[in-house]
Amino acid sequence: MMDLQIASQISSFLAALVLLTAFGMLVQKRVYGLIHLFAWQGLFLSLNTAVVGFVANKHHLYISSVLTLSLKVVLLPYILHVLINRLKIRKEVETVVNIPMTMMIGIALVIFSYHLTAPIRQLSTLITRSTLAVALATVMLGLLMMITRRHAVTQIIGFLALENGLFFAATSATYGMPLVVELGVALDVLIAAFIFGIFFFHIHTTFDSLDVEQMAKLKEEN
């Protein structure tokens, strides 16, 4: 019983770290640092999944933990590394508009997601119920990141962070989705990453930049 209690404390601690990395990504300016943060977030997520698997005694969660580890901590960051090395945007520093303001919006989103999940908290009996709010907040912060950034690579990282949040939500709300679904999602994410990579090359060769503002040129003249 004591073990369970400690495990659930560790789980909530890891949830806090996931939230922290989500905020870190929101304010990080360097692309390189962003990828590192993303990898860290994946690591915390996978650890958390393993811990939840231990607490809930669901063994398939161990598999999805390993899956997360290999995919989000190793493979995707590696792909992104290769990508930015090829595109020679390693040192690029992105100007993020008004970081303190973004932080405040982020805090508001956390409070909002807490408010949204409050009814579920009361209904649910799972040990992980309190991390649901964090999971939802991670999703929203990923979306916020996609909105506030202009660089295509940071947008894809935002998207991946959003996916992390969804995965986290599934873990904390229902002790994870069925394994088949998770495998499918993992495959989807992987394929999405490849497709994005291909698109980046095309965007880069067309506009000579990965600033998504450039896409505004594509609209019809009026």
Place this chain on the structure above:
Amino acid sequence: MMDPLNLAGSAIFLLLGMAVLALLLGRRQRLLVVVSFAVSAVASLSATVAGVRVVGWSTTSQAIMSIGLPDLPFHLRLDPLAGFFITVVGILSFVVSIYSIGYVREISKQRPISRLVIFYALFLAGMFMVIIADDALFFLISWELMAAASYFLVLFEDERVENRRAAFLYMVVAHVGALAILLSFGVMSGLATGFEGFHGYTFDAMRQAEFPAVWATAAFLLAFFGFAAKAGVIPLHIWLPEAHPVAPSNISALMSGVMLKTAIYGIVRVTFDLIGVFPWWWGSIVLVFGLISAVMGVLYALMQHDLKRLLAYHSVENIGIILIGIGLSMIFRSFDFPLLSSLALIAGLYHTLNHAIFKGLLFMGAGAVLHASHERNMEEMGGLIHLMPWTAALFLVGSVSIAGLPPFNGFVSEWLTFQAFLLSPSLPSPLMKLLIPLGAALLALTAALAAACFVKAFGVTFLGHWRGHHQPHVQEVDWFMRSGMIIAALLCLALGVLPTVVIDWMDTVPEQLVGSRIGTTAGAFGWMWLTPVAPERASYSGPLVFLVTLSVIVIAYLLLHVRSGSITRVPLWDCGFEKVTPRMQYTATAFAMPIRRIFGFFFHIREQVKMNPQAPHRTVPGRMQYTLRIRDRFWGWLYRPLVDASFWLSRRVGRLQQGRIQAYLIYSFVTIIVLLLFLR
């Protein structure tokens, strides 16, 4: 022993009598100044005594005066709440009256002051009357007396265009507010008796009536709007930084220090006393507007370089802090936590008292500076501490108090407000538990920015060198003005060092309003320790903080002076820089620059640097010109469209003016027909 209500009543009659006397003494200006302000000091003091006694004894006395309209006599009542506000108004008007003897005597050398004296007396009388009024009619009459008298006081130096403009703006906002208050009372009295009788206009009837939720909300919102307009709550603050600086400084002290407090009184009276039962979100409205006013008020204050305007914006900030306390108290009350509610209410009311005194002190100090240097622009001042040592020291006391630093009084009330914030975990709603502590962070931001602002205000005005082009002949103000400020400064210290005594005294007010005292817990460990709720929860000992710091200072000083070397006075060093001129000092604008940049999106800033092309050499730039205009965003957001709309509307309405009698007859005829249709 006189009954407190009689005492307060006679103070009011004394003031009204003095207004008449001022008419008679019009020829003897110098005598008039001494007599009239001495009389108002006596009247204020007796009102204070009445207030202190009512609060201390927790008595309530009522009276009915059969003057006024037939069958609608005036009702008066002095309960602890009214007593507390009478005390606040009384103390400051006593101090300001003493100060005014010196201040107005100087003005009287330049212009006739009968008008100033008359309206000063009426203004004080109006404020006292508002507080002891116990029916809607008398309240509104007193309210208008107060507003009108202060309007004429703002207009005292009416030869300047900006004064007339400020007074007009003040009048407009005051009347919109008064209209809302009138409507609010109308709703309440209508519901109290039904719309047939008239007797619902007394506050007693409103107290006893039970209002349906919708109408109670309407009454509250109207009253809050009306009183907020008077208190200068953002976004209704727009008149305040215009009107306060242009009035004579003793009047600014009263307007900022106590006139705004009558609006706080109104809010407390209507919500806690007249309506009585309210949902939690009323409290959140008050809290949110309080927070906005506090933060925005201090940010705008930081951008000012007119000393009196700066102080006026600080009134907005402090009204915000008071409303935070009251809002928290309302929230706690609606969730039925009487003890916590009384703690928050005490915090708000304590800050009301504190703000009255330190803001009065600061405006008196600003008046002294203005009077001595004939300068309101801080950018032109500097180094006054050498020429006006008394004023400087007293202004410093006010600055430390308003910045919320121990052991002075501003700190105690802010500390209590923080404690009230930290009690929010008791609330049942999880969302409020999360959101309310964030308000504490905003309050901390406000306090820190206020400290920055007063480093700027005091530092630029009194320290360094004179920045203006030619140094005027400045000398210290006379003893009347000084003693007014000295009393206020001592009160600042006393209220900061002995909070337990004060809270013990004013504890009857929350007892009357929310049915709980905090004195039993606050004073549990003797008069030295202030321990709201429980001693292990939080404690503060003003006397010990003061004494320990003082003794360390004294010991250090004595130890170092046993074998002290002499002090050599030398020219400035400044890291070895040779030609230091006063123009190189940091200006007020420069001081606030980092904060202006960081919080830039709150202001409407227009910054321009012009380079003169005729440079002597291409590496040396010629003359540079820097212009900076900072404006209130609310003016553009809220008021400009409103003004435009009303002009547009009045032009449209103007077209009805045909000038032909037949047209007007048609209007009347159509009106009658429409009315007949509806009232068929």
Place this chain on the structure above:
Amino acid sequence: MNLYPFMTEILQIMIVLGISPAFVGWVRMLKCWSQGRTSAGLFQPYRDIRKLFAKNVVLAENASWVFRFTPYLVFGTTVLAGGIIPMLSVDLPLSATADVIVLVALFAIARFFTALAGMDIGTAFGGMGSSREMTIASLAEPAMLMAIFTLSLACRSTSLSQIVTVIFSGQIQLRPYLAFAFLAFVLISLAETGRIPVDNPATHLELTMVHEAMILEYSGRHLALIEWAGMMKLMLFMALGAVLFFPWGIDVTATAAGAVRAFLFLLLKLGASGVVLVLIETGLAKMRLFRLTEFLGSAFLLATLGMLAYYILD
């Protein structure tokens, strides 16, 4: 009347007065080692202070009494703060006079007067330092209070002794909000004590000075008092962090042996915090003034997340 708490109190104030120069010496030593320089030794700050006390005061012509009063006031409030923080024992008489909000306010009043002293002389540097210091303070103070409020909410008290007792008693173990609050506290301590990346205590370069710019004109015993108070402030912040977040070894039994043990633990913790401080300072570069918004914004964010985590995750 039990005299023991009073003895501890006096002992603690003596320790703060006596050890703080050594602590600063320790930090400087570590810094020298990390940069491959020879250090001046642990006791150099004592020699500095003694030298300054012996020197005569050279005062600018137009310095007013504010300028001369400030060193004493700064010293006085810092000593009082040293008596408030429960470093040796939780049973301190002065600890009840002031809770954590008062503690923050005590540092604020010292800062207020230092900034005024900076403006008193009327040099460009003084005003610059004051303006920057007050800007930094106004951003740091909300974060500081927020970090502390997180602890206060968890311990249901703002009294330092009570917070330490609750955390020490083990009712609060591995908690996310504690970690957040601690991280925030570290960032704020760097800002409040004027260390890199916020301010550089070793510089006299005009573009980077903050605290030094304000006290540029001080000399003799005035400077000695201000320097000493600065050393105490640094040590107090480190001790505060150590005592709030890692209260191991503090004396809750009110015995002499307990006090000695608490003292040894305090030395250990201070030594460790010095190492951490030097690691941070060596790893980071001084920030531009306007980057500080982000730095202190992050501190505020962490503190707020701590508070949110307290409600969300517990």
